[in-house]
Amino acid sequence: xxxxxxxxxxxSLNDLLTVAxxxxxxxxxRYNLLADQMETHNNPELVKVFRDLARAEGxxxxxxxxxxxxxxxxxxxxxxxxFERGESPEEAELGSAHYMMTPWHALQxxxxxxxxxxxxxxxxxxxxxxxxxxRWRRSLSRKRPxxxxxxxxxxxxxxxxxxxxxxxxxxxxxxxxxxxxxxxxLLPQRKRARSIGLVAPIYHPHGFAxxxxxxARRLDGNMAGDADQRFDVLPYFFGFAAAAGIRIAGx
Amino acid sequence: xxxxxxxxxxxxxxxxxxxxxxxxPGCGDYHVLMSFTRAxxxxxxxxxxxxxxxxxxxxxxxxxxxxxYGFHGVHGRSLAIAAGLKVTRPDLTVVVASGDGxxxxxxxxxFLHACRRNIDMTYVVMDxxxxxxxKGQPSPTTEPEFDTALSPGxxxxxxxxxxxxxxxxxANFIARCFSGEPNETADVLAEAIxxxxxxxxxxxSPCVTFxxxxxxxxxxxxxxxxxxxxxxxxxxxxxxxxDGFNIGILYRGNRTPFQPAVGAxxxxxxxLEKGFEL
Numbered sequence: 001x002x003x004x005x006x007x008x009x010x011x012s013l014n015d016l017l018t019v020a021x022x023x024x025x026x027x028x029x030r031y032n033l034l035a036d037q038m039e040t041h042n043n044p045e046l047v048k049v050f051r052d053l054a055r056a057e058g059x060x061x062x063x064x065x066x067x068x069x070x071x072x073x074x075x076x077x078x079x080x081x082x083f084e085r086g087e088s089p090e091e092a093e094l095g096s097a098h099y100m101m102t103p104w105h106a107l108q109x110x111x112x113x114x115x116x117x118x119x120x121x122x123x124x125x126x127x128x129x130x131x132x133x134x135r136w137r138r139s140l141s142r143k144r145p146x147x148x149x150x151x152x153x154x155x156x157x158x159x160x161x162x163x164x165x166x167x168x169x170x171x172x173x174x175x176x177x178x179x180x181x182x183x184x185x186l187l188p189q190r191k192r193a194r195s196i197g198l199v200a201p202i203y204h205p206h207g208f209a210x211x212x213x214x215x216a217r218r219l220d221g222n223m224a225g226d227a228d229q230r231f232d233v234l235p236y237f238f239g240f241a242a243a244a245g246i247r248i249a250g251x
Numbered sequence: 252x253x254x255x256x257x258x259x260x261x262x263x264x265x266x267x268x269x270x271x272x273x274x275x276p277g278c279g280d281y282h283v284l285m286s287f288t289r290a291x292x293x294x295x296x297x298x299x300x301x302x303x304x305x306x307x308x309x310x311x312x313x314x315x316x317x318x319x320y321g322f323h324g325v326h327g328r329s330l331a332i333a334a335g336l337k338v339t340r341p342d343l344t345v346v347v348a349s350g351d352g353x354x355x356x357x358x359x360x361x362f363l364h365a366c367r368r369n370i371d372m373t374y375v376v377m378d379x380x381x382x383x384x385x386k387g388q389p390s391p392t393t394e395p396e397f398d399t400a401l402s403p404g405x406x407x408x409x410x411x412x413x414x415x416x417x418x419x420x421x422a423n424f425i426a427r428c429f430s431g432e433p434n435e436t437a438d439v440l441a442e443a444i445x446x447x448x449x450x451x452x453x454x455x456s457p458c459v460t461f462x463x464x465x466x467x468x469x470x471x472x473x474x475x476x477x478x479x480x481x482x483x484x485x486x487x488x489x490x491x492x493x494d495g496f497n498i499g500i501l502y503r504g505n506r507t508p509f510q511p512a513v514g515a516x517x518x519x520x521x522x523l524e525k526g527f528e529l
Contacts, residue, residue: 040271094277094281
């Protein structure tokens with residue numbers, strides 16, 4: 001049966017923000033539910049992945065709430081965002097979780113949700129009537145592939161090729177370095193990262209996603225089938241991410 | 252708090268308990284739990300006015316995961332417990348949760364007679380066509396060609412058709428849902444709870460561990476092409492051509508629910524005891 005949710009009636013920018021907020025909150029709930037399931041079944045690695053995903057979606061929700069300003073998206077969310085068929089588009093499919101799941105599967109699940117959300121926002125863009133809303137909707141739909149999708153996509157790509165190495169989990173919102181000394185200390189690693197061609201501003205999620213995708217391509221194209229070489233590259237990647245203040249679990 | 256305020260205040264999360272479900276990841280019963288809480292919230296029922304009764308099995312763990320009153324009963328006997336409860340406390344909303352093994356095999360006889368009696372309660376059967384909790388034995392709804400180490404060569408037995416049995420036995424509301432559509436399932440459950448008499452809702456809920464093939468159900472289920480009917484003959488004819496994946500309300504009858512005059516009795520207990528004095 002078609003899982004595509006019915007499109008709520010979006011008549012204003014505030015309606016759009018409300019729908020977007022509800023989608024993020026639904027995703028948070030779903031990731032937390034999946035994390036609970038994995039906790040029950042003693043899979044701490046996946047608990048961490050799902051909790052991190054929930055946190056990331058929560059940050060998206062907060063961003064939307066800030067964007068809405070005085071308009072109370074929290075109260076209005078359930079009234080407007082009433083998906084007629086199926087579930088909220090970004091919610092990971094509960095039925096796709098299973099015992100043998102790995103972080104790669106979790107990221108694939110998340111990626112599918114992000115793609116559904118993108119398709120959903122695109123459908124709203126296509127049916128937009130208000131000019132200003134249309135502009136905003138376009139900006140929302142552009143935002144998604146540039147951050148979440150490319151980010152999760154590349155994480156999944158890296159993960160799939162890094163087995164059986166340590167779990168790579170990159171937070172989409174890199175923290176600023178606490179002090180200059182930290183970045184100074186990591187400078188040699190940065191240089192090593194540059195030496196393998198990973199040079200670009202990665203302090204912005206978009207930039208980082210691009211960098212990570214490049215790395216994924218490198219791993220894919222140049223080193224496929226050679227586990228040793230892959231392990232040679234990974235430490236550079238860890239150092240590279242650390243230099244940017246990006247948290248990598250298991251590193 | 253007035254009933255209006257209660258109605259406004261209730262959210263699905265208000266009906267969830269702090270106990271974390273132990274179902275397998277991917278189990279359809281997670282969605283069913285979600286549908287339960289959404290239906291209760293939709294109806295604005297106070298948790299203390301709801302009783303969830305169950306038997307034994309994966310599905311029967313549901314009472315622990317809600318913060319309503321609950322009774323995790325004996326295998327196959329959930330309907331008997333629920334009938335006694337509803338008859339003595341007609342003010343409560345009684346929802347019975349069961350599985351295909353618990354409900355159609357061990358409790359099969361209770362199912363027939365609960366439909367006949369038409370007591371005002373809702374019977375929800377999470378049907379995964381297998382005994383999941385005991386590691387995958389065939390259940391009454393398992394296909395005859397289900398060939399495993401536990402049923403070599405298949406069961407060879409014609410599967411039970413719960414909707415046909417419910418209709419023939421006199422259930423007053425009959426529906427089928429799919430766990431993967433929790434919003435639609437919640438709507439049907441709310442309808443079933445509101446409908447007077449015995450309401451039977453079969454929910455196709457895949458067992459991803461012992462029946463991974465059931466993941467395909469989400470592609471196979473489809474909304475019923477026609478709406479509910481109050482005509483038993485029409486409903487029966489529809490079931491004759493049913494492929495087992497029609498989703499929606501099939502039958503909405505108008506029989507008067509059974510409610511004997513019990514509870515408020517002026518019988519003096521001491522008078523009764525006198526007859527047993529030695």
